[in-house]
Amino acid sequence: MTINLKDVEHVANLARLELTETEKEQFAGQLNAILKYAEKLNELDTDGIEPTSHVMPMANVMREDQVRPSWPIEKVLRNAPDEENGQFKVPAVLE
């Protein structure tokens, strides 16, 4: 498996990153090296081996659906790059 520039562009789009031409070439090379190393995992026979997503035995944690105090809106908006009428403001989504 080798990653070409087109793959890099596709993945960058999925990741919402905009890469320069230099970055694209650099990442293609580095990701290929890392993935080549990761192919080592193919030496392992993992038939029937359960995947581990979390090491500790864990189940869903539930609580009563009770109303609790939340943060005041001024605090929540403290770091907002742009806001209007107590809401985060972004460019128009619909044309």
Next chain:
Amino acid sequence: MSLFDMRLSEIHNRLANKELSVSELTEASFRRIADTDHKVGAFLALNEDGARKQAAELDAQLASGGERGLLFGLPGGLKDNMVTEGLRTTCGSRFLENYDPIYDATVVQKLRKAQSVTIGKNNMDEFAMGGSNENSAYRPARNPWNLERVPGGSSGGSAAAVAAGQVYFSLGSDTGGSIRQPAAYCGVVGLKPTYGLVSRFGLVAFASSLDQIGPITKNVEDTAYVLQAIAGHDERDSTSADVNIPDYLSALNGDVKGLRIGVPKEYFGEGIDPQVKEKVLEALKVFESMGAVWEEVSLPHTDYAVAAYYLLASSEASSNLARFDGVRYGVRAENPANLLDLYRRSRSEGFGAEVKRRIMLGTYALSSGYYDAYYKKAQQARTLIKRDFDQVFEQFDLIIGPTAPTTAFKLGEQINDPLTMYLNDICTIPVSLAGLPAISVPCGLADGMPVGLQIIGKPFDEPAVLRAAHAYESHTEHHNSRPALS
């Protein structure tokens, strides 16, 4: 003995006897930072007003009597990925350059209850991704033992600050070795607790199934104090373990006679510095002299751990870091054409190279068509790696080996070769994947640079890990070595 060489219990005696005030201790910490941090670069922000106010309050309490907290008056640092209300939290990233958190992380609240004094925020690799602190968007931290060398990472600033005598402790976070490796490189003690022992609420997430907060200190006793203060279930972190918290200080008492130690042969494989190996073997002789027995064991899947880790941690990171979109906080690109353009350009302007690389790797591993080949395969490898440990722990109480295969390398030496950099974590990553507690303690110097001994325990058996580390420390002087930092 200088103020910086004292342990927490000695400081507490002086405070109780009115030979020292919290304000004096706090000023000494700021003075030490003023004298050394232009060289070391361990801090990204100082909490001067807050710390002085806190110190004055604690001195008033000292005068009026009353019960004192576990870490009363002790100047401490925090890795800059733990949020602090009113104190800028950057995660070592340009993206969060002006981020002003609206709440305190659970560990920060617990430290306040324990009455330590927060001196400032420690330097780190951006979003905790890196093993050298060179990925800090602000400046690299440097190793107090040799300023040409890295302090390790990603909690490099935390380890360097403790080693330089700037603070008595600092909290770091460890995903694949980020507490233990810098502790080893800087000649201090660093503990990664069992996954889930310490709440992650308010820790900026890197890889949620691996991240864990833990103490970095100058000695094991101080580590036990800090761990006692921060451990415990938190309903705001549903992955935090609902377990009884033992008395870690009383766990330090007792010997290691009859203790069974497994020594994994894979941790001494290709790439290990012969001097590091020699120091670890010397440490095992110390354990022998104390009545413990050790035997070589095998953790056969060790060689697959780094590959599995970089796929899993990067996948989790690509998902966790999706929240940095330029909408609610952090960098926002100017004049975006539309929402997609805002996301793309904000993220591209805000993130550094290593963060982008890992987001790319993780996104690729999770993308359609590659999920089974990479992500699922890595999760299965994780199962096998965990089983290796389970099997050894059926016959042994602890596992001991090196923390890192070499001592600290030079700045710039590995920064352009990510894969080589990743392989420095070969001895710490398997432990993280298995969620186990492990401590790094100083076990001597190789060519003037500190070597770390890693002691690994069963899940939630921090008492056994701390007891063994404390027994070792009591029989050796390595933890008393200090860098000249001239």
